[in-house]
Amino acid sequence: MYNEEIDCTAxxxxxxxxxxxxxxxxxxxxxxxYCLLYFNGVLALHxxxxxxxxxxxxxxxxxxxxxxxxxxxxxxVGFLGVVVNxxxxxxxxxxxxxxxxxxxxxxxxALAGFSAGNLYPEILPQxxxx
Amino acid sequence: xxxxxxxxxxYEYVPLWKKVLKVGYSSLISIVYAVLVIVTVLMVxxxxxxxxxxxxxxxxxxxxxxxxxxxxxxxxxxxxxRVSKKLTEFENHKTLSQFESSVxxxxxxxxxxxxxxxxxxxxxxxxxxxxxxxxxxxxxxxxFVSNCSLQVSDQMLxxxxxxxxxxxxxxxxxxxRFRWRQFLKERRQRAxxxxxxxxxxEAVDSFFEEQRSM
Numbered sequence: 505m506y507n508e509e510i511d512c513t514a515x516x517x518x519x520x521x522x523x524x525x526x527x528x529x530x531x532x533x534x535x536x537x538y539c540l541l542y543f544n545g546v547l548a549l550h551x552x553x554x555x556x557x558x559x560x561x562x563x564x565x566x567x568x569x570x571x572x573x574x575x576x577x578x579x580x581v582g583f584l585g586v587v588v589n590x591x592x593x594x595x596x597x598x599x600x601x602x603x604x605x606x607x608x609x610x611x612x613x614a615l616a617g618f619s620a621g622n623l624y625p626e627i628l629p630q631x632x633x634x
Numbered sequence: 635x636x637x638x639x640x641x642x643x644x645y646e647y648v649p650l651w652k653k654v655l656k657v658g659y660s661s662l663i664s665i666v667y668a669v670l671v672i673v674t675v676l677m678v679x680x681x682x683x684x685x686x687x688x689x690x691x692x693x694x695x696x697x698x699x700x701x702x703x704x705x706x707x708x709x710x711x712x713x714x715x716r717v718s719k720k721l722t723e724f725e726n727h728k729t730l731s732q733f734e735s736s737v738x739x740x741x742x743x744x745x746x747x748x749x750x751x752x753x754x755x756x757x758x759x760x761x762x763x764x765x766x767x768x769x770x771x772x773x774x775x776x777x778f779v780s781n782c783s784l785q786v787s788d789q790m791l792x793x794x795x796x797x798x799x800x801x802x803x804x805x806x807x808x809x810x811r812f813r814w815r816q817f818l819k820e821r822r823q824r825a826x827x828x829x830x831x832x833x834x835x836e837a838v839d840s841f842f843e844e845q846r847s848m
Contacts, residue, residue: 534794577738
């Protein structure tokens with residue numbers, strides 16, 4: 505019968521990979537998160553060390569070639585990170601362009617009859633357009 | 635495939651069609667579960683919009699949906715950990731590594747959807763369903779603010795702080811228990827030393843005293 509405590513060490517990586525995913529996908533939204541999660545990782549490392557040395561039964565040594573399925577998952581997360589960050593940049597850039605003074609200068613008719621205040625009232629003041 | 639029991643080189647663990655059916659069935663259940671998670675999160679967002687439009691207090695309008703999202707995330711993660719093990723046992727994998735890979739992939743997929751769907755909604759869905767107004771919040775002054783970038787950074791901050799708090803709790807509780815046991819042990823040893831005149835054999839061997847205390 506399958507016993508998680510003895511057999512499955514692979515699920516222990518879940519927390520780490522979830523944090524890695526958060527940083528890869530949405531880290532640029534809060535740069536301080538990199539710092540916070542770094543210290544979080546150091547703390548988790550010492551927690552696990554203390555738990556293995558002091559509080560649990562001696563772990564069974566198992567020889568492995570790799571981290572298994574986690575390697576593929578991390579690759580997928582890396583790819584998704586590129587896609588999500590590019591989409592975020594494009595999204596922000598589109599908003600910036602839509603309300604930029606340069607656009608108004610380049611095409612005078614672009615904003616004719618366009619009531620921007622109805623669409624993004626929270627963004628316009630940031631660019632001095634409202 | 636080689637049979638581990640009788641070295642039969644042409645041994646097939648389960649028929650291929652049966653294996654495909656089993657994996658397909660469990661994948662279907664996982665997909666339905668993921669859709670259920672997404673629908674729940676969207677419903678919480680809709681509830682948030684409704685509360686903001688109707689409720690007077692700012693704390694209710696912002697706090698109740700946040701609490702609901704945390705509770706549903708924890709509940710769905712806990713439930714799926716059990717469900718995924720049952721589903722993978724149903725798939726009947728031949729080796730432990732295959733079993734682990736299947737469990738890990740299932741669990742991670744659902745945790746990913748569960749944890750990051752709200753962030754993805756904040757980041758990209760604001761223009762897709764404009765009626766729901768995902769990013770709108772109510773300020774203390776009673777005015778409405780809709781800033782998705784701010785929402786994403788707030789969510790990231792909450793995620794980081796919760797991870798830090800959970801790790802601190804995980805580290806702190808066993809450490810305190812360990813230190814408490816050590817303190818009790820030292821106190822017992824000190825008491826034994828003070829009672830040296832009564833039980834002087836313990837200076838040589840404390841085995842009997844330890845067994846009695848257990």
